[in-house]
Amino acid sequence: MSTIHASGIQAPQVPHGSHHAPPQKDESVKKSFNASSLLFAFSFGVYLVLLVMMTLLKSRLSLGGLWNTEAHQYRSIDLELFNGFIDPPIWWGPWTNTFGNIALFMPFGFFLYKMLRKFNHRFPFVETILFASVTSLSIEVLQWVFAIGYSDVDDLLFNTIGGLIGASVAALVSLKSSKVVSGIIMGGSLSVMAMMMYSSFTA
Numbered sequence: 001m002s003t004i005h006a007s008g009i010q011a012p013q014v015p016h017g018s019h020h021a022p023p024q025k026d027e028s029v030k031k032s033f034n035a036s037s038l039l040f041a042f043s044f045g046v047y048l049v050l051l052v053m054m055t056l057l058k059s060r061l062s063l064g065g066l067w068n069t070e071a072h073q074y075r076s077i078d079l080e081l082f083n084g085f086i087d088p089p090i091w092w093g094p095w096t097n098t099f100g101n102i103a104l105f106m107p108f109g110f111f112l113y114k115m116l117r118k119f120n121h122r123f124p125f126v127e128t129i130l131f132a133s134v135t136s137l138s139i140e141v142l143q144w145v146f147a148i149g150y151s152d153v154d155d156l157l158f159n160t161i162g163g164l165i166g167a168s169v170a171a172l173v174s175l176k177s178s179k180v181v182s183g184i185i186m187g188g189s190l191s192v193m194a195m196m197m198y199s200s201f202t203a
Contacts, residue, residue: 036179043186044111050189053196054104055139059148061200063192066096069200075147081154101158102165105132107185109166114178117170125167132163 053061059072078084084094109128116124136159144151173181 036175039179039186040111040114040182043182044115046186046189047107047111050193051104051108053193056142056148061196063196064199072149073147075144075151076149077144077151079153081157084152084154097154098158101155102162105136105159105162106166106169107189108132108135109163110170110181110185111166112163113167113170125171128167129160129164133160136160
């Protein structure tokens, strides 16, 4: 349809309400993106707190007696790979240390890779592995400087492997699955933190 103005020129008539239709789809996508970013940031923050507790507070906090806090109140450095498997005091100790250090840094690699991808870094996978290694090395140095545990080259290696695995998972999963993984990491981190606090202050 068209209307005739006083000038005699016909102008097309816009259907009622068509020019006021709200961009509902764009708004829903934006809200979903903001929610995902908030979940990601909060999950990463919770995990980082757990990382500090598990590495730099082991002289004060334990996890169900998994390690002795008193044994982490002095400095020690070990630069020989895999020597912990030679005549260990407890047979499962080296295996717990190996897989524990790998698992501890898997979320680090996952979150860091996603963050680097979000900021369009050219080599997020390589950067994630390097940063995981540097972060682990920094933790080992801090442990030695402040005499709060064992500074072990094995920890550096296994932490780096954990970061690599985490980055690989982040590169393979979809955006929807990343939300699920972030939620699982946050829930797991909070659970472990609660168990550490409970076992340390009720012993």
